[in-house]
Amino acid sequence: MNSVLNISAYRFVAIADPDALRARLADSAQRFGLLGTVLIAEEGINxxxxxxxxxxxxxxxxxxxxxxxxxxAVKESWSPAQPFRKLLVKVKREIIRMNHPAIQPAAGRAPAVDAPTLKRWLDRGRDDEGRPVVTLDTRNAFEVDHGTFDGAVDWRLTKFSEFPAALQQHRGDLEGKTVVSFCTGGIRCEKAAILMREAGLARVWQLEGGILNYFEAVGGAHFHGHCFVFDERELLDAALAPVAAEPSED
Structure with missing residues (x-):
């Protein structure tokens, strides 16, 4: 029986009091018996x-x-057991590290495309204006290896802070195309989309709510494999259910 509710959420918003907010949220989470991770920075919360x-x-x-x-906005999924071992509430320099301080999502987002629209584009292979559509996976390589959109661009990142250099190297490959950046829940692809716009790519979108929101809205269409998550569930299928680990070969 799936009795444990799992939530994920982020918000880019100016936070002038990250230490005070940390203390308040740690107290609240402890009072309600919650486990997991809360990251707070001057740029927002995750x-x-x-x-x-x-x-x-x-x-x-x-x-x-x-x-x-x-x-x-919160994304929800259920599991039969608690997927976290402890509660961690921390103040960080960035809620998702890019090492590119000019990128400030709280000052304005890149345009977002919702899941049904992306599915329609992928069904056709083109956007509503007839331009070719490219999905760009902004996650780490080991996450991509568990599952991604069919034909997605994968720069084999080992950490998200490598994204700016990878973009500089591969920018020309994206010229003239409609680029949809995506990640697990939306936070990385939001920063990535802003950076690509800053780099002069005119037709860049972020997938609203990431893979998890896509699964919830339209299922696994055009997605092959499973979505890696950073808790003890590790892999979720298109129904947002934990995937049983495959037996290892002796």
Whole structure:
């Protein structure tokens, strides 16, 4: 029985009091018995938490009472057991490290494409204006190896901070195409899309909510394999259910 609710969410928004926010959210998560990770930086918040449905609803109610997070969108999935071993609430320099301080998503997002629209584009192989569509996987290579969109561009990143240099090297390959950057939940592909726009690529979109939102909205169409997540579930299928580990060969 799937009794544990898992949530993931992020919001790029200016946070002037990251240490005070850390203390408040750590207290709230502990009171409601939640486990997982909350990252806070001056650029925003990124969280992965699991626990009882009612407890998470109360935690999110307190979080959304803060005007900075009133419209926080959350992705949900269920599992039969708690996928986290502890609660970690930390202040970081970036909620997803790119080492490119000029990129400030809170100052304005790159355009986003929703899952049904991307599926329609991939069905046709072209966008609504007839341009060829390229999906760009912004995740690490080991994540890509578990599953990705069919034909996705993969620069074999070992960490996200390598993305700016990879873009500089491969920018010409993306010219004249409609590029949709994607990742697990949306945070990496949002920064990536802004950087590509800054680099002069005119037709760049981010996949709204990443792979997890795509699975929830349209299933696994055009996606081969599973989605890696950074908790003890490790792999999710297109129904957002944990995938049993394959037996190892002796």
């Amino acid at each position: 969280l992965f938490l699991a626990g009882g449905e009612a407890s998470l609803a109360q935690f999110l109610g307190e979080l959304r009472a803060d005007p900075r997070f009133a419209g926080l």
